[in-house]
Amino acid sequence: MKTVIINYGAGNIKSIQFAFKRLGVDAQLSKDPEAIEAADKVIFPGVGEASSAMHMLKQSGLDRLxxxxxxxxxxxxxxxxxxxxxxxxxQTNGLGIFDVEVKRFSKAVKVPQMGWNTIHNLKSNLFHNINDAEFMYLVHSYYAEICQETIATSHYESEYSTALKSDNFYGVQFHPEKSSLAGERLLKNFLNL
Amino acid sequence: MLTKRIIPCLDIKNGRTVKGVNFVNLRDAGDPVELAKQYARLGADELVFLDISATLEGRKTMHDMVLKVAEQVNIPFTVGGGISSIKDVDDLLHCGADKVSINSSAIKRPELINELADKFGSQCVVVAIDAKQIDNEWMVHLAGGTIPTKHYLFDWAKEVESRGAGEILFTSMNNDGTKSGFANEALAKLAETVNIPIIASGGAGTIQHFIDTFKIGKADAALAASVFHFGEIDIIDLKKELKKQHIEIRL
Structure with a gap:
């Protein structure tokens, strides 16, 4: 099985690669469209600012791929x-895979949300053997609202989508690569999809 | 619910863990990578590595250490000490650090905070502030509390927030090494002053001190070193007690 981590210049991808390595999986870093298309599993990471990350995706044509x-x-x-x-x-448009908007937390809470929060309403094989109220590590100032594609929620200021799914596309707001054993289980589940 | 965090801090000199008591009289407390793995297993929520190497050679060993920690540890960690440029941060993030903490370089050139936040995002920029209360005023200090600056703690905290810091690591130099509790009054005032997370540091001696810093000091996280390194407080016991006190915690 070939796992590729998309390397488009946004964020701490080494941590994700190391997390897979701890699971015994040699994940490749690549921005080569052919390698990405040929992979069995693709990880789309990202840390930093949305509009500049989107700009980097566009420059390499990955926004279309x-x-x-x-x-x-x-x-x-x-x-x-x-x-x-x-x-x-x-104020950037995204890839439009999940039909939902990304908003900023208000000043009623500390921004960014930084630390471990619980995940609930788990609705996907991605959460196989992961219990409701399991802790995951999060660092973010913006959040996706609740929508049809929500497969897990967390609460900070209000309920929001902490995971999304549409067909073959999955998204998690938390960092499984930094979320101890529960995070490792989730990455394993993803590899088993 | 978002939980409060317990953060062991590992002072690193030439690749080895040390802990300063009032920042002098260093004692060796082991290999940082092994210690980090053990802390992750024992329930630490996050780790901070503070490089106190004075030499270039010592600093270079830091990159190797960060790589090894990132390889072997499955919780987030921050690296601080001697970071003064975008390149320094870029290197550490590339080695797998999740966040960096800057201190004196931010005082010397506050624009650095903006530059780092713009380039890497606020989420990985921690500004460490060491302050000492002198004649009722909390003044920011450098070099382990030995050099006073003209900055008032609360004004400086507001400024670093507005420049894009994602978190503040506040160490009270009056409390550090004393094991007499955190500076909860100043912490609570900080929590009112800024809207970013605050890590309380300096003064941890007993479990009650952690309870107090979360309840009275309104801290988002509490950092300590020797009480953890020398086994005086067990992290799981601490977390169980915090939970009993209705403090949100990851267990």
Whole structure:
């Protein structure tokens, strides 16, 4: 099985590669469209600012490639947010895979949300053997609203989508690669899809 | 619910863990990678590595250490100490650090905070503030509390927030090494002053001190070193007690 982590210049991808390595999986970093298309599993990471990350995707043509992929794709953190319709961060359009908007937390809470929060209403094989109220590590200032494609929720200020799914596309707001054993289980589940 | 975080801090010199008591009299507490793995297993929510190497050679070993930690540890970690440029941060993030913490370089050139936040995002920029209360005023200090600056703690905290810091690591130099509790009054005022997470540091001695810093100091996270390194407080016991006190915690 070939697992590719899309390397388009946004974020701490080494951590994701190391997390797979701890699971005994040698995930490749690549921005080569052919390698990405040929992979069995694709990870779409992202840390940083939405509009500049989107700009980097456009420069490499990955904005057109990613929505056409047919194998399981997992967006992580900003990766998940870029798979949505639109983000308030830099007022950028996303890839439109998930039919939902990305909003900023209000000043009623500390921004960014930083730390471990619980996940609920789990509705996908991605959460196989992961219990309701399991803890995952999150760092984010923007969130996807609840929608038809929500497969897990967390609460910060209000309920929001902490995971999304549309066909072969999955997205998680939390960092499974930094979420201890529960996060490793989720990555394993993704590999088993 | 978002939980409060417990963060062991590992002071690193030339690739080895040390802990300063009032930032002098260093004692060796082991291999940082092994210690980090153990802390992750024992329920630490996050780790901070502070490089106190004075030499270039010592700093280079830091990159190797960060790589090894990123390889072997499955919880987030922050690296601080001697970081003064975009390149320094880029290198550390490439080695797998999740966040970096800057201190004196932010005082010397506050624009650095903006530059780092713009380039890497606020989420990975922690600004560490060491402050000492002198004649009722909390003044920011450098170099482990030895050099005073003209900055008032609360004004400086507001400024670093507005420049794009994602988190503040506040160490009270009056409390650090004393094991007499965190500076909860100043922490609570900080929590009112800024809207980014605050890590309380300096003064941890007992489980009650952690309860107090979350309840009275309104801290989002609490950092400690020697009480964890020398087994004086067990993290699981601490977390169980915090939970009993209705403090949200990951167990």
């Amino acid at each position: 990613i929505p056409k992929l047919t194998q399981p794709v997992l967006g992580i953190c900003l990766g998940m947010q870029l798979m949505c319709n639109h983000s308030d961060e830099g």
